[in-house]
Amino acid sequence: MSSLPAHQSFESKGNPQLVMDERKRKRMLSNRESARRSRMKKQHHLDDLINQAAQLRNENEHIVMQANLITQRYTELETENSVLRAQVMELTERLQSLNSVLHIFEEVSGMAMDIPEIPDPLLRPWQLPCPAQPIMATADMFQF
Secondary structure, eight states, X not given: OOSSOTTSOHXXXXXXXXXXXXXXXXHHHHHHHHHHHHHHHHHHHHHHHHHHHHHHHHHHHHHHHHHHHHHHHHHHHHHHHHHHHHHHHHHHHHHHXXXXXXXXXXXXXXXXXXXXXXOOTTTOTTSOSSOOOOOOOOTTTTOO
16 A cells, blocks of 8 residues: 555655645645634634724713713702702791790790700701601612
């Protein structure tokens, strides 16, 4: 039996140049195929990165939009809190004025009056004159 592959012709047995040319041709084909696979792999990786970048851009836009909505809501609540604080101050001053009138009336009339102390809710917000209600929070309350 011959040690040469079956596809080699009898002409190449005797000619070492033909054997070398055949090996060179096979190596070139193998290298071309390897380079083609490498390019395809590189292109696939690049496509994946482009898709990932697009997805991250979309996520970033969504997060920025949520942050803007939350900032807007915070600003609205801060404005509302400022109005409520001003109203509390005004009502506290009115109650103090009414209590002063009651004290004067008590002194002039001689009648004993039950005049409660008015706590300052801005100095001690945890001791509000009315019972505090629990604040219910959920994980999705900031979802828009």
